[in-house]
Amino acid sequence: MKKIFTLALVAMIASVSFGQTLKSAKTLEKTTATQKEAIVSTTTTKHKVAPKAGPIEFEATSASAQYYASDGDWYVVLSNSSTAFRFDVVTNNPTPLEMGHTYTLADMDEGYSWYGSSTSNAVGYTAATLTPKQGAEGTDYEATVTLTNGQSYHITYTATAPKTYDVKITQVQSKYYGAPDNDWYFGFGNEDYAFYFDIANQDASGIVLNKVYTLDDMIEDYSWGKVLATESSIVYQSVSFKATEGVAGTDYTVTVVDTRGDTYNLTYTSQALPEPTETVEIVFTTDETELVDASASQGLVQFQGFKEDTGLEAYVTFITDQVAGEYTMQDVYPSYTGIYLDADDYDGVEALDVTATVTEYDNGAYKAEVDYLGANTVLYKLTFNYGDVPTAINDLTTEAGIKAIKTIKNGQVVIVKGEKMYNAAGQAIK
Structure with missing residues (x-):
């Protein structure tokens, strides 16, 4: 899809996707589900179908299954590799749901009980039942739902013996949050999983290498995992987290055991950045630059550039509470950062590394100078000019052979180049 990197719809940031180092509590999955309410009403109006003869198995x-003390409910998600059914059973009691008891939609918060792979295709229920059962390997479930479009389902789940998953992590990001928790917040991920670890009581210089951190060292509300395909939470029972010095940075070995007893062995090996094979300079003028300043609401700032003549687009998003500053790849939000080389480029060039300086000028003007090493090993030197950015006299771009003439006009020093005039600071005079 074109322009997946834009922050024009800032509310999209509420969805959990790997890459963010904004601290996200494991309750966010349930909170995100509230977005489906408006979507469901639209979906059922446009896609209502006649009820089927029988339920789909x-x-x-x-x-x-996770208990949310703030709402007094057990949030149960039954899923396969592509979609999920959610049941939000209100009990006002942290004791697990009663085995053999059938809970109906009347026992549930309908706003959080829905079917679909994500909030974008969520469909609510007009009827539902959920029955937890004691199985040989844990809790089994049997459930029924009737969707608002008339389709009905019979859902079964049989608990199996705990499994072990070896997960190769492809991206790691971290951010130090300081007082009061003095915590380092880590985001690990690949195309299938996202894992978060919030290690508290640490120094700003970083966690201790070769030390094993456990769940006792972490803030549990911000330490959790997620299966991306189904949005199912992975609730930690225990964690063993170790960082070591690698050949090209920091390596990580992490073992997570979830509350079902499944084990996830996570490994990340740092890789040296490739040398650029080419350097391309791209300057976006004021007319070609947009700035989305969500620093106060979302802790994110995005510079957008667009070349109408070629269709080239660039998006760089920083995790920050202010626009101006010095930034590295650790500050970049990868999901909303990328370059499209032309109007026919629908894949984009992802960033392997980013360093940037954003300078603030008067009247809300900013210049962002970004070194963007793409996955195609091209170094893009991007300059975004937002607002009335002053230009140094020596940097003024003119046609070949046209000399700059310094003169006095209305008592002020004016530099004239061709048909253009600039003040002593290099700002264009209209």
Whole structure:
């Protein structure tokens, strides 16, 4: 899809996607589900179908159950590799749901009980039942739902013996949050999983290498995992987290055991950045630059550049509470950062490394100078000019052979180049 990197719809940031180092509590999955309410009403109006003769059989391969003390409810997700059914059972009691008891939609918060792979295609229920059962390997579930479009499902889940997953992590980001928790917040991920670890009581210089951190060292509300395909939470029972010095940075070995007893062995090996094979300079003028300043609401700032003649687009998003500053790849939000080389480029060039300086001028003007090493090993030197950015006299771009003439006009020093005039600071005079 074109322009997946834009922050024009800032609300999209509420969705959990790997790459962010904004601290996200594991309750965010349930909170995000509230977005579906407006979507469901639209979906059911446009896509309502006649009820089917019988329910569709759905065998769930994964189940998670989590208690949310703030709402007094058990949030149960039954899913397979592509979609999920969610049941938000209000009990006002942290004791697990009663085995053999059938809970109905009347026992549930309908706003958080829905079907779909994500909030973008969520469909609510007009009827639902959920029955937890004691199985040989844990809690089994049987459920039924009737969707607002008339379709009905019979869902079953049979708990299996705990499994072990070896997960190769492809991206790691971290951010230090300081007082009061003095915590380093880590985001690990690949195309299938996202894992977050919030290690508290640490120094700003970084965590201790070769030390094993456990769940006792972490803030549990911000330490959790997620299966990206189904949005199912991975609730940690225990964690062993170790960082070591690698050949090209920091390597990590992490073992997570979830509350089902499944084990996830996470490994990340740092890789040296490739040398650029080419350097390309791209300057976006004031007319070609947009700035989305969500620093106060989302802790994000995005510079956008667009070349109408070629269709080239660039998006660079920083995790920050202010616009101006010095930034590295650790400050970049990868999901909303990329370059499209032309109007026919729908894949974009992802960033392997980013360093940037954003300078603030008067009247809300900014210049962002970004070194962007792309996955195609091209170094893009991007300059975004937002607002009335002053230009040094020596840097003024003119046609070949046209000399700059310094003169006095209305008592002020004016530099005239061709048909253009600039003040002593290099700002264009209209």
